[in-house]
Amino acid sequence: MNKCAWMFVLICLMTSVPFSPWAQETERRSKPLLELKAQGKANAGAENKTRGSSGVLSVTVEEAILLSLQNNRALRVAEFSPPIRRTFEEEEEANFAPVLSAGTQFGREKARVRARTTAGYIDDTGNEGRAEIGVSKFFPTGTTVTVGASGVRSWSDLYTDQYASRVGVSVTQALLRGAGTGVNLASLEQTRLDTQASEYEFRGFAEALVAQVEGTYWEYALAQRQIQIFEKSLAVAEQQLAEIEEMIAVGRMAEKEVIAAQAEIASQRQGLIEAQGTMATARLRLLRLLNPPGPDLWGREVQLLYKPALPDVKLDPVEAYVEVALRMRPDLNQAKLAVERGDLEIIKTRNGLLPKLDFFITLGKTGYSDSFAKSAKNITEDYYDVLAGIRFQYPLRNQEARARHERSILRQDQAVEALENLAQLVELDVRSAYIEVMRAREQIAASTATRRLQEEKLRVETEKMRVGRSTVFLVSQAQRDLLSSEILEVRAIVAYLKALVELYRLGGTLLERRGIAAPGRDPVGLKAPFQP
Numbered sequence: 001m002n003k004c005a006w007m008f009v010l011i012c013l014m015t016s017v018p019f020s021p022w023a024q025e026t027e028r029r030s031k032p033l034l035e036l037k038a039q040g041k042a043n044a045g046a047e048n049k050t051r052g053s054s055g056v057l058s059v060t061v062e063e064a065i066l067l068s069l070q071n072n073r074a075l076r077v078a079e080f081s082p083p084i085r086r087t088f089e090e091e092e093e094a095n096f097a098p099v100l101s102a103g104t105q106f107g108r109e110k111a112r113v114r115a116r117t118t119a120g121y122i123d124d125t126g127n128e129g130r131a132e133i134g135v136s137k138f139f140p141t142g143t144t145v146t147v148g149a150s151g152v153r154s155w156s157d158l159y160t161d162q163y164a165s166r167v168g169v170s171v172t173q174a175l176l177r178g179a180g181t182g183v184n185l186a187s188l189e190q191t192r193l194d195t196q197a198s199e200y201e202f203r204g205f206a207e208a209l210v211a212q213v214e215g216t217y218w219e220y221a222l223a224q225r226q227i228q229i230f231e232k233s234l235a236v237a238e239q240q241l242a243e244i245e246e247m248i249a250v251g252r253m254a255e256k257e258v259i260a261a262q263a264e265i266a267s268q269r270q271g272l273i274e275a276q277g278t279m280a281t282a283r284l285r286l287l288r289l290l291n292p293p294g295p296d297l298w299g300r301e302v303q304l305l306y307k308p309a310l311p312d313v314k315l316d317p318v319e320a321y322v323e324v325a326l327r328m329r330p331d332l333n334q335a336k337l338a339v340e341r342g343d344l345e346i347i348k349t350r351n352g353l354l355p356k357l358d359f360f361i362t363l364g365k366t367g368y369s370d371s372f373a374k375s376a377k378n379i380t381e382d383y384y385d386v387l388a389g390i391r392f393q394y395p396l397r398n399q400e401a402r403a404r405h406e407r408s409i410l411r412q413d414q415a416v417e418a419l420e421n422l423a424q425l426v427e428l429d430v431r432s433a434y435i436e437v438m439r440a441r442e443q444i445a446a447s448t449a450t451r452r453l454q455e456e457k458l459r460v461e462t463e464k465m466r467v468g469r470s471t472v473f474l475v476s477q478a479q480r481d482l483l484s485s486e487i488l489e490v491r492a493i494v495a496y497l498k499a500l501v502e503l504y505r506l507g508g509t510l511l512e513r514r515g516i517a518a519p520g521r522d523p524v525g526l527k528a529p530f531q532p
Helices: 003-016 025-029 040-050 061-071 073-078 081-096 186-249 257-290 318-328 330-351 372-380 399-466 472-506
Strands: 056-059 099-114 121-139 143-156 162-174 301-304 356-369 384-393
Touching: 056 061, 056 257, 061 073, 061 186, 061 257, 073 186, 081 121, 081 186, 143 372, 162 372, 186 257, 186 301, 186 330, 186 399, 186 472, 257 301, 257 472, 318 330, 318 399, 330 399, 356 372, 399 472
Parallel strands: 056 301
Antiparallel strands: 099 121, 121 143, 143 162, 162 356, 356 384
16 A cells, blocks of 8 residues: 555544544433433323313322423423533534645745856746645644645746645644643543533422422412311301300390300401412412413412322431432532542643643655646655654743642632532431421321310310300310311421422432432542542
């Protein structure tokens, strides 16, 4: 194989094998960010209840979560962040892509030259036309390779036309600054870490959305239950007022007793109005989160389908939740990536402290003839050019590079401290949420016992009033205490459900527990052991 053939093979390799160490990411980029591990009946049910309907929206809590993942507008906005970050990866990868260059030029020069045959000077007009094409590529090792070909035609008043064809290769290798894959791939690796960090950020947003949907779902259920309690209590108060009026009519009770009963009815109606307003606001918040398809979003009525039974959850020791949170929390993994990014920045800035010392060599073969075609064939003749050397450059004092390097070290120390601080806050969050779950669970039993005692108290006071041994005021007070205990019991149940969701969110496992696959599932492992 002759030298021209080897040159052709080199050009093909430079242009057909782009450097892309993360080419396997292409398939992953085309996938949706959120995937449901088990779509099943819940997903189908959610679609059936919303398809082509603008009336009542009937959903379970699972269907509400699925609707939010499919339709929530804030989530749609957040989904753009990882793909946008990936474009920076492609931008950095372009630094290692081959570059094709081509050009042509023409020049003319009129000069006075001294003739060899005479003692005087003669005028000469020289012309030159040049065309060239080449491919250059920068490699992660700090090597720049350029392969090119050119053709030159020159003629003048004194000489006949001459054609020259040249092929050559030029190699420049960084010996100090810019040498090695570590520094040249650092920026590309940083963009990859930024993309990964955006995925963890999106995961945290998705977890917060799911927690918000569940919390709002149970708040809406609480508001509905409060209205039922107030309506029931109001009906009982109105029934008691009718009994009191009958007892007054037969002379068994003084007329002034009716005032207390009427005041109790007014109080119950006031509470009912407030509960209705709370439910209306909760409905709007839930519709905003679910954003079901169809017209008249804000006019949709929402019917919750849930079982009143509490989930049978057996909590593990708090240390188990802390250990999982230190691995799975999205914000903690983001902080770990920031530490890795800082390490790469130190590599880049440390390289800037070095002098610039490059070795270069250029090799070429040239063929000459009276036409381009013949000159190209004559390249194999013994006409060549070789140029080699070393270039050195170093700014005196190099103050700018030293400042950047010192800043990168300080920021890295700051990132490590921030990571340790965040790990401590994560443990505090999980332990506090665990205590809240335990408190809420115990509060359910206490509120249930209180409600039963208040029911018995109201029953006793009502019987005593009927036989004249109690007053309407005491009965109204017992009725108000029962109302409060019933509301507190429902609130305790909702608080327990929300506390569980918050514990799972702070532990970084909420999406997994709800069967939702999202980016950022794998924990980040630092190169050096991290001790929180």
